[in-house]
Amino acid sequence: MMQFAEMQFAQIPGGRIEYRWIGPQDMDMPVLVFLHEGLGCVAMWRDFPDSVAAATGLPVLVYSRIGYGASSPCALPRPITYMHDDALIHLPHLLAALGIRCHILIGHSDGASIALIHAGSNPPPDLLGIAVMAPHSYGEAVSFGSIQAAHAAYATGDLRARLAKYHGDNVDCAFRGWCDSWLNPDFGHWNIEAEVARITLPVLAIQGEGDEYGTLRQIETIKTLAKGRVETLVLPQCGHSPHKDQPEAVCQAIAGFTAALRRGMPPQGN
Numbered sequence: 001m002m003q004f005a006e007m008q009f010a011q012i013p014g015g016r017i018e019y020r021w022i023g024p025q026d027m028d029m030p031v032l033v034f035l036h037e038g039l040g041c042v043a044m045w046r047d048f049p050d051s052v053a054a055a056t057g058l059p060v061l062v063y064s065r066i067g068y069g070a071s072s073p074c075a076l077p078r079p080i081t082y083m084h085d086d087a088l089i090h091l092p093h094l095l096a097a098l099g100i101r102c103h104i105l106i107g108h109s110d111g112a113s114i115a116l117i118h119a120g121s122n123p124p125p126d127l128l129g130i131a132v133m134a135p136h137s138y139g140e141a142v143s144f145g146s147i148q149a150a151h152a153a154y155a156t157g158d159l160r161a162r163l164a165k166y167h168g169d170n171v172d173c174a175f176r177g178w179c180d181s182w183l184n185p186d187f188g189h190w191n192i193e194a195e196v197a198r199i200t201l202p203v204l205a206i207q208g209e210g211d212e213y214g215t216l217r218q219i220e221t222i223k224t225l226a227k228g229r230v231e232t233l234v235l236p237q238c239g240h241s242p243h244k245d246q247p248e249a250v251c252q253a254i255a256g257f258t259a260a261l262r263r264g265m266p267p268q269g270n
Contacts, residue, residue, distance in 0.1 A: 015072025
């Protein structure tokens with residue numbers, strides 16, 4: 001069994017953040033920063049970040065956002081702007097607290113949207129690019145339908161118990177903060193296409209053909225709107241979690257993408 005690095009904690013203005021650091025703590029190297037899905041946390045990535053660290057040779061930061069895992073709880077209900085808050089407030093605070101300069105974001109689902117917002121809203125000059133899996137730039141009927149099904153499973157099935165293994169006392173923060181926000185009638189107006197249209201950095205966009213939370217219009221939108229170089233990868237026999245359904249293909253794509261970003265890096269100063 002994979003032995004995970006010891007969990008660590010950082011304090012930011014929004015609360016306590018749990019994180020894992022994988023690989024060398026060399027801040028002259030780009031750090032791959034993983035942003036989890038709407039129900040995720042550090043532990044739910046399992047060993048995929050370790051595989052990416054090994055394939056790229058780069059240090060990796062994996063963390064649980066406020067309200068997830070062993071991080072501080074959040075207030076409920078979450079605001080509709082919760083992904084903007086994570087992208088523009090909590091993430092910059094965490095990078096500063098850990099002394100991370102040059103970095104690449106790797107996001108899944110909500111985490112992918114957070115990466116898009118961060119990259120399209122006056123990003124720091126040391127952000128090299130972003131890799132997004134199953135991203136959302138807006139809600140779709142399939143998204144809301146699948147979240148309604150998750151709502152029912154949480155209320156009447158064993159979903160709450162299964163998530164509690166990862167989130168502990170934060171289980172309701174994690175689920176209700178995500179589900180209730182997406183099912184709020186006002187969320188029908190949530191849209192980050194304006195942020196996507198301002199992205200000038202390279203983007204790798206990955207989606208499964210069988211994604212139960214979004215259609216392929218999502219990565220097509222990114223390719224159409226973003227101003228930087230956009231690579232897309234559509235995976236057959238793959239659902240909403242490409243890193244679980246097709247881990248080797250996703251790891252290889254990220255390794256190639258990050259290698260290209262590093263070739264374009266300017267020399268590091270003192």
